[in-house]
């Protein structure tokens with residue numbers, strides 16, 4: 001046995017102590033995008049981080065996306081996926097594919113895997129948590145508004161079951177759909193918007209978006225320079241210039257909305273880096289892009 005290497009391991013482990021002491025009892029809303037769920041070993045590393053957080057007394061709440069899996073299911077059904085400003089154009093056929101993919105494939109799979117890792121988890125359909133109303137998608141360059149069908153924004157969240165789960169040391173795993181206020185319709189909600197609404201309602205200490213990029217980039221196509229900190233004015237400028245586009249638009253908008261709504265901190269990190277959540281939470285420097293007001 002090499003005693004030195006064991007002691008080094010213990011040192012590394014104990015570096016987390018002040019963070020654990022600081023964050024115990026606080027809620028961390030983690031949004032995992034479909035683009036960070038492509039590689040199974042990375043999903044496992046993320047879920048292991050989440051089980052670890054729960055085990056040390058931090059309260060992780062997971063909101064998942066599934067855009068890529070929905071694209072595939074649409075393709076299998078002979079439908080073409082179309083997005084405007086990061087929002088899926090969602091007709092009646094599409095919303096049933098969205099619901100089916102989230103409720104039957106992605107959500108139960110995440111719950112099962114958390115349990116397999118020794119954690120406890122509760123899968124929740126967003127329709128039992130989010131109340132929504134229809135929204136239009138706004139083109140960031142022209143300001144033009146587009147009808148995108150059964151797509152909603154969140155007007156309120158029913159957090160009773162989520163809070164009961166958290167109190168019982170169970171990780172809530174929530175899908176991004178809402179019940180339309182005043183009807184029985186299901187609305188498709190961009191998962192960043194759903195995560196933001198829930199983080200605000202739960203007064204989360206931190207909201208973390210995991211995606212398939214290092215953070216917000218100056219030249220995303222080139223995997224160019226990472227922007228470590230981004231504020232409201234800079235977000236506006238980068239959106240107008242088209243540097244922030246597509247799926248990054250609802251992410252930055254939700255990040256700012258969450259901060260205005262009282263969420264303590266918002267970070268965008270790279271789900272392709274194993275254990276990125278633990279690295280972000282238990283190190284001083286953190287990784288990815290921090291959004292500030």
Ligand SMILES: Nc1ncnc2c1ncn2[C@@H]1O[C@H](COP(=O)(O)OP(=O)(O)O)[C@@H](O)[C@H]1O
Nearest residue numbers: 033034035211213216217220243244245247248
């Ligand atoms: N400035 C930018 N920096 C980083 N990514 C960007 C930027 N502008 C657009 N994107 C795109 O946003 C994508 C992330 O959004 P999205 O595909 O919806 O992911 P998720 O499934 O995680 O929500 C990136 O893969 C990238 O293609």
Ligand SMILES: CC(=O)N[C@@H](CCC(=O)OP(=O)(O)O)C(=O)O
Nearest residue numbers: 033034065066067087088190191
């Ligand atoms: C309205 C809208 O766009 N809804 C999203 C919901 C899933 C999602 O947001 O998934 P990601 O986090 O993987 O992008 C969609 O249909 O793709």
